[in-house]
Amino acid sequence: MSVGFRLPGTLDGRIRWLFLVFGVCCLVLVPVRVFMGTGGGSMPVRVAAAVAAGVLGAWWLYGYKREGFPLWSFALEALALGVIGLGLREWTGTLGLAGALVAFRGLYGAWPQVLGYTLAVLVAVTGVVVLTEPGALMPMLRQAPGVPVLALFTAVIAETSRRQGRAAARERVFARLGASLGTTTDARVVSRHTVEAAVGLLTGAPGAWAATVSPDGEVTAVAGPAPASLLAGPRTEHFALVMATVPYGTLVVGSSLPLAGESRPAIASLAAQASLGLACAERSTALQHHTFHDTLTGLANRQLLREHLGRAMARARRGSPLAVLLIDVDGFKKINDTYGHIAGDQLLAAVAKRLQDTIRGADVAARLGGDEFAVILDGMGSPGDAVHVAGRLQTAIAGPLHVAGVTLSPSAGIGIACWRNHAEIDQLLHDADAALQTAKQAGPGRLAVFGSPVKAPAKV
Known part of the structure; x- marks a missing residue:
């Protein structure tokens, strides 16, 4: 990610910014020292040195903005330093500028890159001294170890600040993750x-x-x-x-x-x-x-049924037909008392599965408690369609069932109520329950539509 030239907010960014400012200031002074100094370089060499300083400064600004430098830039920067040294013709000034170079560039790259850059800079300084001040070679070499030490120092600073920056970034990542997982x-x-x-x-x-x-x-x-x-x-x-x-x-x-x-x-x-x-x-x-689900059968419980029914009634007010079926297993108490609670639970679980396997994916089956079930038929075209589905459910329930070592032929009564501008869920359920009571009074395996005659049991 690119950055600007204002003081950054991170520790790593501020260190790089400060060393960049120091290095650029050193380069800005190069033309002044070249043209106003006492060096013996020719005018073309002095001009070349000033240009090299400008190019090097611009290159540093570019690399700072990109947050990195390519490997091949070692040779470019060493060459620029050599040209500047030829213009200065003063080994102390050239070596000092080399220190500024490695101080800034030591903040970038891994250890091998920093060492390679430092070596290239020292080679450039040595070449300049050999060409311009051969007699100063030994004094320069005695001072030269300070350059790699400075490079090492800034590299350590850079690595430490980068580690701190990465640690802070990791903490922020974990903080965001914790907040996200908590919601x-x-x-x-x-x-x-x-x-x-x-x-x-x-x-x-x-x-x-x-x-x-x-x-x-x-x-x-x-x-x-x-x-x-x-x-x-x-x-x-x-x-x-x-x-x-x-x-x-x-x-x-x-x-x-x-x-x-x-x-x-x-x-x-x-x-x-x-x-x-x-x-x-x-x-x-x-x-x-x-x-929201019944533990024994896995069907929706009464609470979830009411939620589904509330949404279905809202759709019914917009023109989508709706019917509710209440289903009661005939003779369940006798079966429970005769064969035991395990057989009764197996019967209820089997009835629930048959209901779930028979209805459409858009419909909802629920267990209200005991041997009573409910089915929401969302989008039924007419009461006749609801009666047809109820008949299919009775047929599915009435199939032979093996529980607790015995074979049963269960049946169920069904009460049907179609939505007719019911304002409340309880009103619709009350009508379905009234229809169920009417069906059960007529005998086992009957179904009734609220406000209509009782239907005969389904044929198996």
């Missing part, structure tokens, strides 16, 4: 925040990417230019997402270059935080399901 209970959202945070921790690594993979191999989230095959590659790292021995998948990260050593502990900590987030999301999902 979601969706596992996919947790995975998305995790991969985004992983790429944030790999800032500076070229081509950094991250992905989460579920235990069954499904890629749940991706950030960055991930390769087609996430599970292979020499520069791919895998971090298990595990919480209390429960696996939640794998966090896979990679980049165009091998990951830096300090990145691995950070990504491992991220994986641990993501595992906790996924575990919390799973528990929240399970709790939410338990809150």
Whole structure:
């Protein structure tokens, strides 16, 4: 990311800015010293030295703005320093300028680059002294060790400030991730925040990417230019997402270059935080399901039914037909008393499955309690359609059922109420319940529509 020339806010940025200002000031003084000094350089050489100083200063500003310098610039800058030295013809001034160069450039690049740059600068200074002041070579060489020491000093400062900057950036990434995970209970959202945070921790690594993979191999989230095959590659790292021995998948990260050593502990900590987030999301999902679903049958409970019914009634007011079916298993108490509660529970679970398998995907089946069920038929064209669906449900329920070592032939009464400008949910449910009572009074396996005659039992 490019930067301006104002004082930056980060420690690393401020150090670079200060050394840039110092180096540019030294270069600005070069033309003054070249043209007003007592050096014996010819006018063309002095002009060349002034131009070299200007080019070098402009190059530094460009590299500062780009936040880096290419490797080949070593030769360019060493050549510029040599030309400046020929114009100055004063080894102390040239060596001092070399110190300013390495002080600024030592802030960029890895150790090998800094050492290479320092060596190139010293070679340039030595060449200038040999050409202009051979007798000063030994005094210059005695002073020269100060240049690599200065380069080492600034390189240490740069590395320390970069480490501090990266540590602060990691803290910000973890803070944002913690805030994000605290506001979601969706596992996919947790995975998305995790991969985004992983790429944030790999800032500076070229081509950094991250992905989460579920235990069954499904890629749940991706950030960055991930390769087609996430599970292979020499520069791919895998971090298990595990919480209390429960696996939640794998966090896979990679980049165009091998990951830096300090990145691995950070990504491992991220994986641990993501595992906790996924575990919390799973528990929240399970709790939410338990809150709104019947434990025995897995169907919606009364609370969730009312929520679905409220939304369906809102659609009905806009013209979408609606019918509610209340279903009661005939003789359930006798079956429960005769064969036991286990048989009764198996019967209820089987009835629930048959209901769920028979209705459309847009319809909602619920268990209200005991042996009473309900079905919301959203978008039914007419009461006749609701009666047809109710008949299919009775047929499905009435199939032979093997529970607790016995074969039963269950039946169910069904009450139907169609929405007719009902203002309240309870009014619609009351009409359906009244129809159910009418059907049960007529005998087993009957169905009734509120306000209409009782229908005969379905044929099996």
